[in-house]
Amino acid sequence: MPFNLSLAGRAAAGLKRSVPAIDRVNGRWLHAGGEQYLNFAGNDYLGLSRAPELQAASEQAARDYGVGAVASPLVVGHQAIHRELEAELCDWLGLEAVMLFSSGFSANQAVVKALLGKEHTLWQDRLNHASLQEAGLLSPARLVRFAHNDMAALEGRLRPSAGLIVSEGVFSMDGDTAPWPELVKLARQSGNWLMIDDAHGLGVLGNEGRGTLDEQGLAPTSVNIFMGTFGKALGVSGAFVGGSRALVEYLHNFGRSYIYSTHLPPPQAAAVLAAVRLVRRAxxxxxxxxxxxxxxxxxxxxxxxxxxxxxxxxxxxVVGEEAATLALAAALKQQGLWTGAIRPPTVPKGSARLRITLSAAHTEADVQRLIDALHSAL
Structure with a gap:
């Protein structure tokens, strides 16, 4: 079968992926194969995934609502705890309305596929997340990818009032931020809509952790569509899309991954609500x-x-070669440190890297241990 040949090719190139046999992640520690490692590969940026407040909120919601939403949101899945979370998100981020999704991937798919037709153009930063890129490929809109954070390149390819510009707030593999004042200016000048995917900025940047826009001095109304996730700094999972009431009402009616998916489990919504309240004062x-x-x-x-x-x-x-990247990650693992070895196609060829992520759960001694291990491994 063709998939066997494809897998063999990936294995030969050092690019084959497999699911690691993790036993559990416990705060800054990761347990696998009977060993304990310092975890520098996750996205729990504020160390909230093990917060007792989140656990208590989830347990109470399971008693009050049950463990599942039992239906899609437009049937009977959208309950009081979901409305409370949406209200808190609006208050926190200064958004007129929000809606909840099971994942950032499904949120991005819903937005792009529902809003854009064949008469539209979708402009995307070349390093946007795979969920955005795939949504663009599945949409009937014309997809235009511009060089990473290159506003001159984007400006040269924009057409007036033709569609949607999308960029991440913090880029998931490079860790840098998009120049949002320039993006806002170009969107306004050209009459195109603008969307931020702030999965990796929300909770970490800005006043009260409001994200990349706030960090760069912009109001949430500077963009038409604000997408954020709950599985990074908030330590849970799920996502939301926010903007005007008209936008949210439209997506209630045309966002297929929202309409036809079982809603967030109430314990999950309650944990996210508790996380938002912690993040605001963190x-x-x-x-x-x-x-x-x-x-x-x-x-x-x-x-x-x-x-x-x-x-x-x-x-x-950035290490460069795939084999060298895997070898470095393995050397760190031998020293009790778990890091992410990221290879193509997730990143461009020749830029295989260790994607090291830090968390507020780490101590200075943890980080020094990682620094020392890197020096000894190289």
Missing amino acids: DDKRAHLRNLVSQFRAGVAALPLQLLPSATAIQPL
């Missing part, structure tokens, strides 16, 4: 995370690897 965690980022960057600056310019929790060390 300035100490954000300050600690910033200090860890500075410590790490200073500690690895002399390594013979390219450290990409990122001020966020995502710190990519």
Whole structure:
């Protein structure tokens, strides 16, 4: 069968993927195969996934509502706890209306496929997440990808009032941020809609963790569509799309992955609600995370690897070759450190890397241990 040949080709190129046999992730620790590792590969940027407040909220909601939503939101799945979460998100982020999704992937699919027809153009940053890229390929709209964060390249390809510009707030593999004041300016000048996917900025950046737009001095109304996820800094899972009431009402009617999916389980919605309330007052965690980022960057600056310019929790060390990247990750694992070895097609060929992620759950001693291990492995 063709898939056997494809898998063999990936294996030969050092690109074959497999699901790691993780036993459990417990705060900053990861347990696998009877061993314990410091975890520098997850997205729990504020260390909230094990917060007792989230666990208590989830347990109480399971008693009050049951463990499942039992239906799609437009049938009987959308309950009081979901409405309470939506109201909290609107208050936190200054959005007129929001709607909840089971994942960021389904949220991005719903937006792009529902809003754009064959008469439209979708402009995407070349490094946008796979969920956005795939949504663009499945949409009937004309897909135009512009060079990463290159506003001149985007401006040269824009057409007036023709569709939607989409970019991430914080890029998931590079850790850098998009220039949102320039994106907002180009969208307004051209009359096109603008969407932010702030999966990796929400909770970490901005006042009260409101995300990339707030960090760059912009109001949420600077964009037409605000997408964020609950599985990174908030420590749970799921996603939301926010904007005007008219946008949300339209997606209620035409967003197929919303209409035809079972809603978020009530315990999950309750845990997210508790997480939002913690994030809003987590300035100490954000300050600690910033200090860890500075410590790490200073500690690895002399390594013979390219450290990409990122001020966020995502710190990519570019190794280049796939085999060397896997070998470095294995060497760190031998020292009790778990890191993500990221290879093509997730990143461009020749830029295989360790995607090192820091969390407010880490200590300075944890980060120093990682720095020392990298120096000894190289």
